Amino acid sequence: MTSPSSTGLxxxxxxxALFATCANDVMFPDTPKAVVTLLERLGCRVVFPEEQTCCxxxxxxxGYYPEALPSVKTYVKAFSDYxxxxxxxxxxxxxxxxxxxxxxxxxxxxxxxxxxxAVAARTFDISEFLVNVLGVTDVGAYFPHRxxxxxxxxxxxxxxxxxxxxxxxxxxxxxxLIELEFAEQCCGFGGTFSLKNPDVSRxxxxxxxxxxxxxxxxxxxxxxxxxxLNISGVIHRNRGGVKPIHLAEILARTEGGNx
Amino acid sequence: xxxxxxxxxxxxxxxxxxxxxxxxxxxAYGLPTAMADVxxxxxxxxxxxxxxxxxxxxxxxxxQVMRGLMETGARTVVLPAGTDEMLHRTLEMAxxxxxxxxxxxxxxxxxxxxxxxxxxxxxxxxxxxxxVLDHGPGQGRRALSLVPDRHICVVRAAxxxxxxxxxxxxxxxxxxxxxxxTWISGPSATSDIELSRVEGVHxxxxxxxxxxxx
Amino acid sequence: MTATEQPRRDxxxxxxxxxxxxxxxxxxxxPEAAVKGLENQVQRANLRHATGxxxxxxARVVAEVDNWQxxxxxxxxxxxxxxxxxxxxxxxxxxxxxxxxxTVHWARDAADAxxxxxxxxxxxxxxxxxxxxxMVTQEIGMNEALEEAGIAAWETDLAxxxxxxxxxxxxHILVPAIHRNRGEIREIFxxxxxxxxxxxxxxxxxxxAELAGAARTHLRNKFLRTKVAISGAxxxxxxxxxxxxxESEGNGRMNLTLPETLISVVGIEKVLPTVExxxxxxxxxxxSSTGERMNPxxxxxxxPSAGDGPQDVHVILLDNGRTNALADPKGREALRCIRCxxxxxxxxxxxxxxxxxxxxxxxxxxxxILNPQLRGVENPIDKSLPFASSLCGACNEVCPVKIxxxxxxxxxxxxxxxxxxxxxxxxxxxxxxxxxxxxxxDHKHLEAAGTASSLxxxxxxxRTIGPLPGPxxxxxQNRDVPMVPAQTFRQWWKENHDERA
Numbered sequence: 001m002t003s004p005s006s007t008g009l010x011x012x013x014x015x016x017a018l019f020a021t022c023a024n025d026v027m028f029p030d031t032p033k034a035v036v037t038l039l040e041r042l043g044c045r046v047v048f049p050e051e052q053t054c055c056x057x058x059x060x061x062x063g064y065y066p067e068a069l070p071s072v073k074t075y076v077k078a079f080s081d082y083x084x085x086x087x088x089x090x091x092x093x094x095x096x097x098x099x100x101x102x103x104x105x106x107x108x109x110x111x112x113x114x115x116x117x118a119v120a121a122r123t124f125d126i127s128e129f130l131v132n133v134l135g136v137t138d139v140g141a142y143f144p145h146r147x148x149x150x151x152x153x154x155x156x157x158x159x160x161x162x163x164x165x166x167x168x169x170x171x172x173x174x175x176x177l178i179e180l181e182f183a184e185q186c187c188g189f190g191g192t193f194s195l196k197n198p199d200v201s202r203x204x205x206x207x208x209x210x211x212x213x214x215x216x217x218x219x220x221x222x223x224x225x226x227x228x229l230n231i232s233g234v235i236h237r238n239r240g241g242v243k244p245i246h247l248a249e250i251l252a253r254t255e256g257g258n259x
Numbered sequence: 260x261x262x263x264x265x266x267x268x269x270x271x272x273x274x275x276x277x278x279x280x281x282x283x284x285x286x287a288y289g290l291p292t293a294m295a296d297v298x299x300x301x302x303x304x305x306x307x308x309x310x311x312x313x314x315x316x317x318x319x320x321x322x323q324v325m326r327g328l329m330e331t332g333a334r335t336v337v338l339p340a341g342t343d344e345m346l347h348r349t350l351e352m353a354x355x356x357x358x359x360x361x362x363x364x365x366x367x368x369x370x371x372x373x374x375x376x377x378x379x380x381x382x383x384x385x386x387x388x389x390x391v392l393d394h395g396p397g398q399g400r401r402a403l404s405l406v407p408d409r410h411i412c413v414v415r416a417a418x419x420x421x422x423x424x425x426x427x428x429x430x431x432x433x434x435x436x437x438x439x440x441t442w443i444s445g446p447s448a449t450s451d452i453e454l455s456r457v458e459g460v461h462x463x464x465x466x467x468x469x470x471x472x473x
Numbered sequence: 474m475t476a477t478e479q480p481r482r483d484x485x486x487x488x489x490x491x492x493x494x495x496x497x498x499x500x501x502x503x504p505e506a507a508v509k510g511l512e513n514q515v516q517r518a519n520l521r522h523a524t525g526x527x528x529x530x531x532a533r534v535v536a537e538v539d540n541w542q543x544x545x546x547x548x549x550x551x552x553x554x555x556x557x558x559x560x561x562x563x564x565x566x567x568x569x570x571x572x573x574x575x576t577v578h579w580a581r582d583a584a585d586a587x588x589x590x591x592x593x594x595x596x597x598x599x600x601x602x603x604x605x606x607x608m609v610t611q612e613i614g615m616n617e618a619l620e621e622a623g624i625a626a627w628e629t630d631l632a633x634x635x636x637x638x639x640x641x642x643x644x645h646i647l648v649p650a651i652h653r654n655r656g657e658i659r660e661i662f663x664x665x666x667x668x669x670x671x672x673x674x675x676x677x678x679x680x681x682a683e684l685a686g687a688a689r690t691h692l693r694n695k696f697l698r699t700k701v702a703i704s705g706a707x708x709x710x711x712x713x714x715x716x717x718x719x720e721s722e723g724n725g726r727m728n729l730t731l732p733e734t735l736i737s738v739v740g741i742e743k744v745l746p747t748v749e750x751x752x753x754x755x756x757x758x759x760x761s762s763t764g765e766r767m768n769p770x771x772x773x774x775x776x777p778s779a780g781d782g783p784q785d786v787h788v789i790l791l792d793n794g795r796t797n798a799l800a801d802p803k804g805r806e807a808l809r810c811i812r813c814x815x816x817x818x819x820x821x822x823x824x825x826x827x828x829x830x831x832x833x834x835x836x837x838x839x840x841x842i843l844n845p846q847l848r849g850v851e852n853p854i855d856k857s858l859p860f861a862s863s864l865c866g867a868c869n870e871v872c873p874v875k876i877x878x879x880x881x882x883x884x885x886x887x888x889x890x891x892x893x894x895x896x897x898x899x900x901x902x903x904x905x906x907x908x909x910x911x912x913x914x915d916h917k918h919l920e921a922a923g924t925a926s927s928l929x930x931x932x933x934x935x936r937t938i939g940p941l942p943g944p945x946x947x948x949x950q951n952r953d954v955p956m957v958p959a960q961t962f963r964q965w966w967k968e969n970h971d972e973r974a
Contacts, residue, residue, distance in 0.1 A: 020962050022913070026923045029962035036970065048966050054913040061864055063886030064906045070914030078916075099883075106887075157866035186821045190863025197504045197861060198947035203511050203825045204863070206951060233952025236937065263567075263579040266741065266792045270560045273800035277557045284554060286547035288749045292539075304766065363780050367697045367731050387759075387767035400781035401730040401772075405723060423767075427752040434715055434748045437573055439778050442755075442771035447723040450763060451632035451648055452655055452681040453519070454526040460631065460685050461692065462723025462770060 009043025010134040016044045017079050019087035019096075019123065022054040028225040031088045034252035035126055039086070041254075042134060051078040056103070057095035062192045065106050072100045076115045084133065085123040088248045090155025090223045093125040098158050125155065126248050127223055131164040137171045142255035144174030147245075148217040150208070150231065152224040153186050165223055165247050172250060178215045182207075189230040209234035212242055219245045292422035297385045301419045302470065304388030308445025309458050310466035316473050320413065321349035324377055327411040327467040328356060333375035337361055339403055341396025342377065350377075361403055370406035376463075377411040378404050381433065383419035383470075384426045389444040390414055390468065391426060393433040401441055410463040412443070416472040480600050480625060483668050488601075488625035489616065490640050490665060500832035502857035510826040516652045520827055523651045524818045530764025531815060531871070538760065547753045549875040552809035555744055556799065562711040562744045563790065569714030573776025575786040580738075582793050583613035589789055590615060590703065590736055591622040597734050597785075599624070599701045603692075605718060605725045606630035607705025608646060608812055609738045609791060611834040615703070626703065627669075627695050629724035631688050638665040644828030644836060647762050647814035652827050655679040666691050692724065702728035702783070706739045707811065708754060709788075712747045715775045716788070719758060721768050729772050735783035741795050742808040754811060757873035762813035794847030803884050804846045809874040810839050816868035816878060822861060831858060838868040842881040850889045859885035923961040930957040 016039055020032040039046050056071025075096060079085045087093050097120040104113035130136055149169060155161045169177055188194065188204025209231050212220050220235075220242050222228040228244035235242050260268070294300050302312045311330075315323045324346055328336055335357045338347060342360070350358050359365070359373070379397035380390045390412055392398045404410050420426050430440060447462030458464065485491050500506060510516060535541055555562055567577045580586035594602055602619065604610065604626055616626040616637075628637040635650040636643050639661040643649030650658070662673040662684065671691045677683060704725070708717040716737055718725045729735060745751065759768045777786045798804045817823045817837030828836030832854040833844045841858040848855050859882050868878040893899055912918045938954040940946065948954070 022919060025919075025962045026926050027957055029958055029960060029965055032962045033965060048963075048970070050963070051916050053916050053919045056913065059906060059910060059913075061883055061886070062902075062906065063859075063883070063888075063890035064903075064910070065887050065890075067906045067910035070910055074914065074916065153863070153865035153867070157870065184867070186863045186865035186867070188821070188863055190865070193860065193863045195944070195947055197507065197822075198950070199504065199511055200507050200822055200826055200861075201863070202951050204821055229954070230952065233948075233954055236953040237939075237951060261579070262581050262585055265581050266579050266790065266796070267560055267563065269792060269796035270563065270741070270799065273796050274557065274559065276802055281554045281558055284547060284550040286543070286550065286753065288752060308769075371693070371697060384767070389767045394778075394781060401726065402782070405726050405730055423756050424752040427749060427755070431748045434710070434713055434773060434775065437713075437775045437778065439775070439781065440771075440773040441726065442767070442773075444765070444767040444769050446769070447721070448769050449631045449685055449722045451630070451635070451650060451722075452658055452684055454523045454530075454648065454651075455681045457681045457685045459682075460689055460722035460724070461629075461696070461727050 010136045011039060011042040011044030014044045014084060015082065016046050016084045016086050017082035018046055018048045019052060019079065019085050019092070020048065021087050021089045021092040023226055024088060028246065031225055031246040031248055034246065034249040035086065035088050037252040038139060038248060042136065042139060049078040055092040055095040057092065057099060058191055060095065060099050060103060065103055068103050069107055072103050072112065072116055075100065076112065076119055079119050079123070080115060083122060084129065085119065086126055086129045087123070088126045088223070088246060089225070090125045090152055090159040090161055091226070093123055094154045094158030096120050096123050125159050125161050125223060127164040127168060128159070128161045131167055137167040139168065139171070139251050141172045141251045141253055142174055143172050143250045143253050145218045146176045146178055146216065147219040147221050147250070148178045148180045148212060148215040149183070149221045150180055150187065150212065150227065151183055152222050152227040155223045156184065161223065168247065168251060169221065173255065175250070178217045180215055181211045187227050187231050189227050194230065205230050205234050209238070209240070213238070213240045217242055219243050221245055221247055221250060223247050289424050289428035291420070291425050292386055294385060294421055297421050298416050298419050298470070298472070301383050301385040301388065304385065305445070305468055308388055310445050310468055312468045312470060314470045314472060317471055320469065320471055321346045323469045324411055324413070325349065325353060327469065328375055331375065331409040331465045331467055333409050335359070335373045336375045336377060337365065337370065337373045337403060337407060338377055339397055339399025343397065346377070361399055363400070367402060367406055370402055373407045375409035375411060376403050376407045378413070380412055380414050381418065382426045382429050383414045384423060385419055386422040387444060389426070389442050391430060392441045392443070393430060393438045394441070395433070395438070401439060404441065404443070405462055408463055409465040409467065411467045411469065413469050413471060416470060487620060488623070489620055489627070490637055490669065492617065493640055493642055496642050500854055502853045503830055503832070503861040504857060506830040506832060507826045507861070510830045513827070515654065516827050517825060519652055519654045520824055523648065524824045527764055527818045531761060531818065534760045534764055534766055537766070538756070544753060544756055545873055545875050548757050548873055549809060551745065551750050551753060552874055555746055556742065556805055556808055559741065559744065559799065562746055563741060566709055566711040566714060566744055567790070569712060570776060570788050573714040575714065575776040575788050578787060578789045580789050580791045580793070586613050586738060586789055586791050586793070587615055587618035590738070591618060591624065593734070593736055593787055594619065594624050594701055595622070597701050601625040601627065601699070602701040602703050603627045603629050603695055603699040603728050603732070605702065605704035605720065605728045606633050607738065608834060609705045609740050610703060611643060613738070613791070613793060615738070629692050629695070629728060631685060631722060634688055634692070635661060638662065638669065642829060643834060645814060645817060646812050646835065646837070655681060655684065658684055662687050670695060696727040696731055699732050701734045701736070702732040704728060704735065704737045706737050706743055707758065708745050708751060709739050709743045710748055710751065711744050713775055715748065715773050717751065718772045719768050720770050721763065723770055726770055726772055729774060730782045732783050734785040734787070736787045736789065738789045738791055740791050740793070758811055758813055761815040761871065761873040797849065798846035801846065803881065806876050807839070807842045807846050807881060809876055810843065811874060813873055815871040815873065819867045819871050821865060821867070822863065831861070838862060838878045838882070839876070842878060842885055845885045845888065850885070850892050856889050856892070859889055920963060923963055926957045927959055927961050927964060931959040
């Protein structure tokens, strides 16, 4: 949405294609909605290319390369025309950047690999888009709660968003950030890992959930809703009070605002 | 086909995708690591390993070796062939010390019954607190600095380099000449039980380093 | 013991402690084997403590090195360059070793290597040998091959001694007895040392220093009388024929120095072209493995040395599956491994499960890629190993030679799946994946799925899903799941946003 009022805002003149990701689309629609609210508030024009489906990593990471290829093709088709593609998931964005070209090469499709590389270079997780592209850390958010942050593995080590999420959280008015012990250890989700090695996955997530509950926070913030689903599933079962929330949903809320 | 030919043939068959020759590695070899004072750092890092380090001038060396032997409780000592004459004579004169010079005939059992060894060294490495013997004159064959329980090791300040790359550069000549090397960083140690470090397993349990300056 | 003396045998009629029974049976695939580790609370506490300690030590000494990332890149580049022309470097190594007076042997596999070793030991007339800790002799099952030939092989590394006397199997590359605590070690020493040599001293306590002292005493006689020693090598310098062993306790030096005959088993991937290349690896290895600036002892030797150490020096160059890995341009990257264990120590799966579940002497993330590379993906253990990871990627960051472990895990998974498809095994998963792939191939398919899901969200009167039966019980056994929402994002966008834009 570009309007005269957006002039002077950090996102002015920028059109952003929203990569909602399949899991957020179906299971956590509030997260992509928050991304829309937030980016529009910062002056961006947000579009949602409807051809998009999925990053394909559930196939890739389970060893099904040919089955992942349709996702690469739909992604390239949906997003090739945009300067900025932004998604609320370090994991899905990481898969786009780290795996799409490889999958195309494995399939012997060099043309697709070239296109995938080009669009991957313009794909960002919401936190890095705000901090590194728009250059903002204070997005005008208000969230008067105690929160703890779990840096999900793929945000940290594949998308490599660095401390962008923490910079954003620290600038949120009213927010109290509580440090999470063993924050950098995996929650044990790992996609199909949690089904193929259920016992190990449970042992990992039980530890993570305990560390989260030990913080005494009201909210567990992540940049990946599936990791949060994993952790909060255990917390809920144990009658713990920490609620999961995506970073974008905190950033979208303003004082007196309804988001 | 012999195993040799088989293995080499398999290696070659595995590498058919490799067409071009070895490219250069983007690494500058043999560079020093920057530090304020190489010798000070050496003393610091060797001490970190729970070894004793004593600094002295050249003339004080025999006296300092005597002191090391006494303080570690050594009564018998073996000296490698090629040990400094002055040092050898001083130790011979010590009343309560039995001195043997290695002529190659001492067995492992003889060395096991010997309290201490005094050796020279080739290189000291400041960053890692390491002493390297290339087993040249005064440094002895390898068993000498291994079996006796106390190792008094003389390091010349001029032989202390900043870090491993400089050390490897200096030692390359010895290796190419076929000499064995022994790199020693503190006394023998293990962390095999619950990752708790314990000094003193099979090698000398006491490492006493005398750093000779000037 | 002299050659004429009758060797002492234990109650099982063996010269050395029998390994655990389960190592002689086909082991279970990882998910099943992992349960045993997860349920062993003592082992879990031991591992939590030990891996935590070593992780912190590593982080501290790595932070001291300003150019650590450049150093890792150099290690990666040197290994890559060497592996890509391995045949040339191996021929050079053989020439240098021969010139230095060593005898070079080649082994295609474990059987070849063990045959050579047994023959060499028999030629000396000795009935026992001592060993430097080495992964490769574990890999080829050398101790058991020697036992069968009537030769006792004694482990001399403290942790390997604990494992051997404990009728146990190593569970870690660097610290094979990492799964044991001091109390367990004391019991093993008290019960077993006397059966195989010098007994543990009376009143032995649990103090690590006393336990290490008991090992020193137990092994001293063995070192002083041993005529034959067997080692591996951390590095083999092609240019000079120099072998390098990196260790801490001095047991390595004892073995490399006191005996008359020295037999070293060297995997063909251990070659480095020049002496100078050592400057990179001698900085990378100690900091990554024990978390020290430098390990207490590093020995280098170039064939026999006149008047010093073993005069009969043998080197066995071993393939044993390494060329399988080499033939895979991606899998080849795993051959850079210098066996530091940093990936094990940082791995959240390893920390909870322990090393035995991996069914190999190479456990942890590196084992999960190396075993399928060396042994193939045909047997159930090797098929399961690439999936023994949540792909969290912590291992990638600590690997001193920058092996992209999670990428290789995914690559191995692909190989396993291709194998499955070829043999039309387990049709359920491929069918599921094919169906899901169809959904993702076109947004209209995904929309239909989303509509079904949101309809369920609208109609079902529940907020939370608790324990479920069937395959989903694996997830819901300890986790609740929120009910799917009544509207997908796509539906919301169409209703609320399209007009606004």
